[in-house]
Amino acid sequence: MKKGLLVILSGPSGVGKGTVRQELMKDSSLHLWYSVSMTTRAMRPGEENGREYYFVTPEEFQKTLKEGGLLEHNHYVDHDYGTPKAKVEEMRQKGYNVLLEIDVNGAEQVMAALGKENVCSIFLLPPSFEELARRIKGRCTECDKVIAERLEQAKREIAKQSDYRYHVVNNDLDSCAKTIASIIRKEAAND
Amino acid sequence: MKKGLLVILSGPSGVGKGTVRQELMKDSSLHLWYSVSMTTRAMRPGEENGREYYFVTPEEFQKTLKEGGLLEHNHYVDHDYGTPKAKVEEMRQKGYNVLLEIDVNGAEQVMAALGKENVCSIFLLPPSFEELARRIKGRCTECDKVIAERLEQAKREIAKQSDYRYHVVNNDLDSCAKTIASIIRKEAAND
Numbered sequence: 001m002k003k004g005l006l007v008i009l010s011g012p013s014g015v016g017k018g019t020v021r022q023e024l025m026k027d028s029s030l031h032l033w034y035s036v037s038m039t040t041r042a043m044r045p046g047e048e049n050g051r052e053y054y055f056v057t058p059e060e061f062q063k064t065l066k067e068g069g070l071l072e073h074n075h076y077v078d079h080d081y082g083t084p085k086a087k088v089e090e091m092r093q094k095g096y097n098v099l100l101e102i103d104v105n106g107a108e109q110v111m112a113a114l115g116k117e118n119v120c121s122i123f124l125l126p127p128s129f130e131e132l133a134r135r136i137k138g139r140c141t142e143c144d145k146v147i148a149e150r151l152e153q154a155k156r157e158i159a160k161q162s163d164y165r166y167h168v169v170n171n172d173l174d175s176c177a178k179t180i181a182s183i184i185r186k187e188a189a190n191d
Numbered sequence: 192m193k194k195g196l197l198v199i200l201s202g203p204s205g206v207g208k209g210t211v212r213q214e215l216m217k218d219s220s221l222h223l224w225y226s227v228s229m230t231t232r233a234m235r236p237g238e239e240n241g242r243e244y245y246f247v248t249p250e251e252f253q254k255t256l257k258e259g260g261l262l263e264h265n266h267y268v269d270h271d272y273g274t275p276k277a278k279v280e281e282m283r284q285k286g287y288n289v290l291l292e293i294d295v296n297g298a299e300q301v302m303a304a305l306g307k308e309n310v311c312s313i314f315l316l317p318p319s320f321e322e323l324a325r326r327i328k329g330r331c332t333e334c335d336k337v338i339a340e341r342l343e344q345a346k347r348e349i350a351k352q353s354d355y356r357y358h359v360v361n362n363d364l365d366s367c368a369k370t371i372a373s374i375i376r377k378e379a380a381n382d
Contacts, residue, residue, distance in 0.1 A: 005378055008355075009371070012345035016361045023368035030375050097375055104348040111354060120378045122371055123355035127362040129342065136341045143334035150327045151320065154203035157295040163302060164199075164314035170207045171318040177214035180200070180313055184221050184288060187196055187311045 004031065004092040006114065007099045010107040011124030014136040020124060021101040033096035035088055038064065041079035054084065072102060072109035083110070195222065195283040197305065198290045201298040202315030205327040211315060212292040224287035226279055229255065232270035245275065263293060263300035274301070 009024075011017055025034055039053040040061050049055050056064075061080045064070055073082035083106070088098050097120075100110065111119055126132035137143070161167055166183050170176045200215075202208055216225055230244040231252050240246050247255075252271045255261055264273035274297065279289050288311075291301065302310055317323035328334070352358055357374050361367045 005375065007375060007378075010355070011361075012348040013341065014345060016364070019364060020361060020367055020371065023364055024371060024375075027368075027372055030372055031379075032375070097379060104351050108351070108354070116354065116356075120357075120375065121355040122357045122359060122374060123352045124367070125349065125352065125358055125360045126345075127360055129345075132345055133338060133342055136345070137334070137338050140334060140337055140341070142337045143328070143331060146331055146333045147324060147328050150204065150331070151324055154205060154317075154320075154323055154327070157203040158316065160295050160299070161314045161316065163299070163307065164201070164312040165307075166311075166313045167316055168313060169316045169318055170202075170211060173207070173210060173214055176211055176315070177218075180211065180215060181218055181221055183313060184196065184198060184215075184223070184311065187198075188222075188288060 001093070001095045004033070004095050005097040005120045006088065006092060006110075006118065007032070007097055008107050008110060008119055008121045009099060009101045009124065010104055010122070012126065012132065013103065014132055014139065015124045015126050016135065017101050017124055021099065024099065031095065031097050032099045033091045035083055035091075035098050035100050037081050037102075038070070038084055039079055039081045041081075053081075071100075071113060072106040074103065074106055192284070192286045195224070195286050196288040196311045197279065197283060197301075197309065198223070198288055199298050199301060199310055199312045200290060200292045200315065201295055201313070203317065203323065204294065205323055205330065206315045206317050207326065208292050208315055212290065215290065222286065222288050223290045224282045225290050225292070226274055226282075228272050228293075229261070229275055230270055230272045232272075244272075262291075262304060263297040265294065265297055272297075 009017055009021055021034065024030065025032055036050060037053055038056055038061060040056060040058045043049065043055045058080065061082065064084070065073060065082065069085050070082035071085045071088060073080060083100060083102065091098050102110070107121065111121065168176055168179050200208055200212055212225065215221065216223055227241060228244055229247055229252060231247060231249045234240065234246045249271065252273065255275070256264060256273065260276050261273035262276045262279055264271060274291060274293065282289050293301070298312065302312065359367055359370050
């Protein structure tokens, strides 16, 4: 049995590594095996152990790391992530082309460990910086948090509308301004 | 000379108070005078003292505040903002309808100070929460900061592309995946 390749799919965050990986995995003729990472973060609803990640305790993670059991590892937003080395080797021995979808940092570690020449390294590039900015904006979870807080604040502010004499919906600028203009005219005449 | 109205234009952040105010100011028949606020924040390029704001030092601001010279005041992102009382009264005496474009907090202060019944208070409402969320997202300066940082990180990541054997632009998912599939096939055959 011919040993499989080690394919690294990397590139900047937001370039679409995950989507491209999923697309590649559909092609069974490529004999790909996707290397599932190990993580200390909690499993989320809908996730399965061994599918999205191998979910382990921080102790298990550190044990694997100390034993040299990780091909690469990263710490990201309070949690550890790593690629289990033994499984990668096992699947390559079985003839699978093992696909690692990892960030630039992880890819650097793998290439340093195995030698650049022994890795089929693929760097994904965005069509443009503008497009990358658009994609990053679309998946900015911090932004979603800030916006959620603002919306909560807006709800608290809207709750105070009963203190006001007039309430105008800003649906269309022109008609909104006309409504307010007529309010001002009426009040000025009454006063 | 008949005394002018005090018009409060308020509503949740993101509802479009500034745009509506600008639209109202175009109508000279409303005899509006826009009350320019006082602030301790620095003047930005393109701004003029007395047009966007009266730019003052923190000491000047505190002095005005202590003398009871502000109709309402707020502290927002490290800076003070307030409505100078004397000017508002002067312009109303001259017959102008004075327009305050202020947030809910400031409006509350003005209504408490002058009495709700003496104020023409207008509360702007968004057409829907969805629309408000969209507007808040569009003007989220924190988000722009986060995205700018991510883009800087992406630039540093992209600078490492020379470490990789292949470079594929993720312009179109299908053609990108096809390109990578052919790379893997070629490498697997060569190995």
